[in-house]
Amino acid sequence: MTMDSPIPLAIVGVGKIARDQHLPSISRTPAFALRAAVSRNAEVDGVQNFTDIEACLAARPDVKAVALCLPPEPRFAAAITALEAGCHVLLEKPPGATLGETDVLADLAREKGVTIFATWHSRFAPAVQPAKAFLADRAIRKVTITWREDVRRWHPGQGWVWEPAGFGVFDPGINALSILTEILPDEALLRAARLEVPENAATPIGVTMTMGIAGGGYEIDADFDWRQEGPQTWEIAAETDGGLMSLTGGGKTMAVDGKVVSDEPEAEYDGIYKRFADLIEAGESDMDMRPLRLVADACLLGRRVAVEPFHE
Incomplete structure (x- = not known):
């Protein structure tokens, strides 16, 4: 149309x-x-x-x-x-x-x-596509995700996040997984996970995940936490034969060995609506479930550990 x-x-x-x-x-x-x-x-x-x-x-x-x-x-x-x-x-x-x-x-x-x-809004962060292009022809040795923020700042008074289907810290963590599945040239597979669940909640406040790729190769470690005060951390780093590639600011800035190579203004949701319009015009849909599948796999395979109650 x-x-x-x-x-x-x-x-x-x-x-x-x-x-x-x-x-x-x-x-x-x-x-x-x-x-x-x-x-x-x-x-x-x-x-x-x-x-x-x-x-x-x-x-x-x-x-x-x-x-x-x-x-x-x-x-x-x-x-x-x-x-x-x-x-x-x-x-x-x-x-x-x-x-x-x-x-x-x-x-x-x-x-x-x-x-x-x-929609996976973090995929439309400005440095995501440059990172994908950088990794496409590099030998990757290890990937580390650190996604730590303060739930009180970003979800004040939103009790539904602690209920079944609320996702807990996976609500922001899935943003990191959406970037990961977009930029990696390989399919990430979950190996192990640890889910820290407050005694008064149904969803996790902290999660660590260990992932890999089919046939071995390299490891992917993720650390999601909703208890970080002060500066917030949204980072993905990849050790490669072409240097250490880092995405910071949730995908806003890309650097290689500390040198910034991409840092543009954030326009994630503008990108989402442009993509929606393009899909409608083409008569197509986009239902990539890889980030959600990794969350589901973590809940299936992960070890649940009770931690102290959360009070806002």
């Missing part, structure tokens, strides 16, 4: 990530025009607001695309509703509470002939 005019879009879930990232990027993307918002306790100025997606789509049949910014657990039902109505669907990460859910959504989108896009 060819888009001659902006696609009418509704945003579902008007929380911090929607206001900080989605709404500004939608306003900057000519391919979309925001027409409605859905939230139980918030509104977006300048558009029609609803408290549930069913009412929104019934009242606004002009809406042809939906951006789902809900937590993972309720997102599945909203996605089914949107797909059944013939809407293109953008899924905030993680794309589902289970791999089974994402399979169902991909199949339904195919059946309805619409686009579904599982």
